[in-house]
Amino acid sequence: MLSAAQIKHLTSLQLKKYRQKYAEFVIEGGKILAEALQEGVEVKAVIATPAQLDKCRLLAGNIPVLEADEKQMKNISSMSEPPGILAWCSMRKASEMQQPDGWQLALDGIRDPGNLGTIIRTADWFGVRNILLSEDCADIYNPKTLQSSMGSMFRCSIIQGTLTDLLRKANKPVFAAAADGDSMDQLRTASGVLVIGSESHGISEEVKRVCDHSVAIPGDGRTESLNAAVAAGILLYGMVN
Amino acid sequence: MLSAAQIKHLTSLQLKKYRQKYAEFVIEGGKILAEALQEGVEVKAVIATPAQLDKCRLLAGNIPVLEADEKQMKNISSMSEPPGILAWCSMRKASEMQQPDGWQLALDGIRDPGNLGTIIRTADWFGVRNILLSEDCADIYNPKTLQSSMGSMFRCSIIQGTLTDLLRKANKPVFAAAADGDSMDQLRTASGVLVIGSESHGISEEVKRVCDHSVAIPGDGRTESLNAAVAAGILLYGMVN
Structure with a gap:
């Protein structure tokens, strides 16, 4: 006992x-x-x-x-x-980046642990396993994050810190997901870091300043927004297919 | 008062x-x-x-x-x-189908009201507003469904009933989302009804029997499954783009 x-x-x-x-x-x-x-x-x-x-x-x-x-x-x-x-x-120490040449995913202000876990699981599905998190994202070791990420969290290299610093250090083109962004078709032929913001606040102003490009998910314009995990899934699909 | x-x-x-x-x-x-x-x-x-x-x-x-x-x-x-x-x-009476020629979405056993609302919101984003629900899906008037669908629920024609009957009545090619399905590229040139099952149980055996085709989301194979709302988002994107 x-x-x-x-x-x-x-x-x-x-x-x-x-x-x-x-x-x-x-x-x-x-x-x-x-x-x-x-x-x-x-x-x-x-x-x-x-x-x-x-x-x-x-x-x-x-x-x-x-x-x-x-x-x-x-x-x-x-x-x-x-x-x-x-x-x-x-906990493991934040491991070194595993696939320095592939896409990375950065999350800005994803506070809901269930949503965070779902996004990690989706990134893992598409083989995008280098993930950067802003300080104000939920804790990846929160039981709800762990539960909704299923085992995916253990397969990913996840670093949480000041997102602007992490993005500068990545030294790659940075693509911001934004409602008024350009065609997401550009993801097919590019590589870099994709940044997803929270549903309620989007990407923060500081992070926006280090973004080089923006991408939007086409829709028919009658709905205001997509759930952050759904948006991440569609953009990740667009990146690798 | x-x-x-x-x-x-x-x-x-x-x-x-x-x-x-x-x-x-x-x-x-x-x-x-x-x-x-x-x-x-x-x-x-x-x-x-x-x-x-x-x-x-x-x-x-x-x-x-x-x-x-x-x-x-x-x-x-x-x-x-x-x-x-x-x-x-x-409540409104289940209205007549609005776009008989476009894609329809059918959901089988989506019991989580938050997930159901998120899927309705995503379908609305892509302009797919004819939605069929199996009896064991969550109630669309559940406060959590309403909350997560945002206003989308009010823009959609949603019918809940015996899904096999509803699918037969739709009289269109039926595409089942399945992990072992064929290429989702076929969605681009087709039209019909897309059926999404629950994460835990997939599509029920009875419903599978009325499906004509199956579609899978390509991944790198190390993750077992995607969240149902994320999968719906990717397939809906694949349908209309």
Whole structure:
């Protein structure tokens, strides 16, 4: 059974400040655990309810598996219906860019963790795995981001920081997604960084200043905007096809 | 001020069974109210907190504007932070198809109201406004569907029913979105009905049987699936561009 200190520590990881302090995070569910292990995430321990113990021991290999009763699991889980499998993981250092010649994706002010995770998952689908995030994007280790990114987060190189600096350092043409942008057909033959802003605020003024081109998704003009994840999906498709 | 009976009635409209019983629903916020009025939705009354009264009277024209205090608004609102503007609306009868020759979109088992609203909004963006829904899709008058569809719902002709019957009646080529489908390039030159299934269950077996073609979104194969709204966005883009 988990000790009171372990419960306290794992519960604290529901908050960003403790995730950052310890450079640790938790994931929940067998599927995402399998993906994390496959992608080489350092898992310190797996915590399982009695019903999930055998399955977890099989998955975990040499990693310690700790038992938690339903009540303890309820405490350390961030989900209303805990799947009974939780893994205590170490963050990786922001790795070096993997594909310096391909497209990169930059996100400016995507505050909704579910939307952020969905965009990461979509970028991964299209093989765009270098992702830059502004400081005010949601935390990638937020349980909701992790959940909606499925395993994609573990396959991507994600750097969060001052977006203008990150874009200057990338030293590539920067394309801003904007309602009044030019044809998105230009994405087909180009390469660089695509910047997507939030639905409510768009791309910030500072970031706009470091953008070289703009691209819009054609529509019939009666709808004001698209959801940020949907827009990202369409532009990513336009980039790689 | 609102009467107790009015509060009871408006609160009941948070539940699908009462929305269906009375053929009424509520929307919240000034922006969506403006869109509803513009698209000819029948608004029975607008309810506003004192701070929003003037704005609502301006918007509402001849429609009665009723005052509610903060506490009453909290009761009848489905939102944790009510915007202070709520409109009591009548459902329209499922209207006749508006564009019999264009693409139609069919959704099978999209249970998440937020995702359903996002898909409707995306279809509207691309001018695809004939939408068929299976019985087990979320309710289009669910507050979360309304919120995420923005005003798009009011511009679309949406019919919910037995999807196989609706598809047979449409009497057009039916294209199923499927991970193992053929090239989505075929959408560019074709027309018909595009069917999108849920992320977790895909398209149901009965519906698959009435599909003539299948289409897939190309990816690099390391990600299992896309979010249903993102997939819908990419396929809709592929259809009209």
